[in-house]
Amino acid sequence: MNTNKIKHIGVFTSGGDSPGMNSALYAIAKTAEATGIKVSGFRKGYEGLIDGDLVQFKSHELQKLTQKGGTILKTARSKRFLELEGRKKALQTLNANKIDALIAIGGDGTFKGLLTFSEICDIPFIGIPGTIDNDISGTDYTLGFDSAVNTAIENIDKIKDTAESHNRVFIVEVMGRDSGYIAIHSGLTTGADAILIPESGKDFIYLLDKVKNYDSEDAFLVVVSEGDEIGAELVSSKIKEVNPNVDLRITRLGHIQRGGNPSALDRMLGIRLGVASVNALSQGKKNVMAGVLNNQLHLTPFKEVVKQHQVDDELMELLELFGK
Numbered sequence: 001m002n003t004n005k006i007k008h009i010g011v012f013t014s015g016g017d018s019p020g021m022n023s024a025l026y027a028i029a030k031t032a033e034a035t036g037i038k039v040s041g042f043r044k045g046y047e048g049l050i051d052g053d054l055v056q057f058k059s060h061e062l063q064k065l066t067q068k069g070g071t072i073l074k075t076a077r078s079k080r081f082l083e084l085e086g087r088k089k090a091l092q093t094l095n096a097n098k099i100d101a102l103i104a105i106g107g108d109g110t111f112k113g114l115l116t117f118s119e120i121c122d123i124p125f126i127g128i129p130g131t132i133d134n135d136i137s138g139t140d141y142t143l144g145f146d147s148a149v150n151t152a153i154e155n156i157d158k159i160k161d162t163a164e165s166h167n168r169v170f171i172v173e174v175m176g177r178d179s180g181y182i183a184i185h186s187g188l189t190t191g192a193d194a195i196l197i198p199e200s201g202k203d204f205i206y207l208l209d210k211v212k213n214y215d216s217e218d219a220f221l222v223v224v225s226e227g228d229e230i231g232a233e234l235v236s237s238k239i240k241e242v243n244p245n246v247d248l249r250i251t252r253l254g255h256i257q258r259g260g261n262p263s264a265l266d267r268m269l270g271i272r273l274g275v276a277s278v279n280a281l282s283q284g285k286k287n288v289m290a291g292v293l294n295n296q297l298h299l300t301p302f303k304e305v306v307k308q309h310q311v312d313d314e315l316m317e318l319l320e321l322f323g324k
């Protein structure tokens with residue numbers, strides 16, 4: 001392993017926070033220390049790079065916080081980094097602090113940012129996929145997805161109890177800005193009657209077919225992704241059109257899905273990808289995202305990392321089977 005070139009890594013979290021980010025930060029610090037590399041953390045995503053807002057990282061301090069949700073480095077969506085002016089300031093910060101590599105934990109927007117930044121900055125960048133939405137190619141799972149699904153499940157189970165007690169139709173909106181992964185996983189595993197996602201056009205037809213005859217002693221549970229083109233309000237009014245007698249409520253789970261301690265799976269993913277990202281830098285890799293494909297570590301060039309707008313065929317078949 002060649003560790004001569006990299007002496008000082010900068011790391012930051014960016015975009016929406018996700019459970020598991022702290023595990024990854026801990027693993028990065030631990031691996032870097034073991035190979036004699038200094039690590040600095042930039043606070044608030046690209047904003048910290050622009051403002052030179054950085055803190056020294058010591059693994060024993062991060063060890064205490066590895067199990068916590070959120071990100072101890074804080075995160076942000078930075079308008080200033082979208083402008084060349086902002087990116088030039090970020091470059092000055094890196095030069096002034098002699099940072100010779102960057103690791104970013106975030107979603108596809110963060111990686112697009114790195115690609116744009118690479119036009120004026122030629123130090124190596126490594127990405128770690130961190131978003132609850134799980135909508136990034138090049139990895140089976142993103143950091144935080146499993147925890148968010150677990151939170152959604154826990155809450156949907158509770159809603160189902162009250163829905164059954166009152167024979168109510170409940171529409172539960174889960175997160176996923178443009179993606180249905182949280183909805184599919186949480187809907188299937190809570191026995192939802194209908195699951196609505198942006199990637200499917202048929203799901204709404206199945207829902208109306210089912211709900212028009214709904215007149216039972218059970219709950220009728222609809223899990224809808226916030227990214228779905230129809231949305232909870234319209235779904236509600238369409239249900240009332242086809243079945244005016246239903247007693248219906250809408251619950252939005254919202255940001256509760258982003259918080260909480262990470263699941264075992266997300267903690268392990270954070271540790272694996274944190275270690276992999278430092279190792280990738282030591283091996284001379286640049287501008288790649290570290291992910292896990294078929295449970296094997298995998299590096300994908302940023303240029304090939306895209307926002308996933310399709311769920312895989314197997315999940316679509318499940319949706320078809322359980323949605324009808």
Ligand SMILES: Nc1ncnc2c1ncn2[C@@H]1O[C@H](COP(=O)(O)OP(=O)(O)O)[C@@H](O)[C@H]1O
Pocket residue numbers: 014015016046076077078079080081082083106107108109110111112113114116117130131
């Ligand atoms: N094309 C781009 N050029 C420069 N910076 C970008 C670009 N796209 C996104 N970014 C930066 O990445 C940040 C995070 O992206 P965002 O889409 O909000 O979250 P995520 O990384 O979770 O997808 C943005 O706030 C912006 O600062």
Ligand SMILES: O=P(O)(O)OC[C@H]1O[C@](O)(COP(=O)(O)O)[C@@H](O)[C@@H]1O
Pocket residue numbers: 015016017107108130131132133175176177178226258
């Ligand atoms: O916290 P905000 O800025 O309101 O963003 C909400 C969005 O962030 C997410 O929670 C995760 O998005 P990211 O891709 O930025 O991680 C989406 O599911 C949701 O639409």
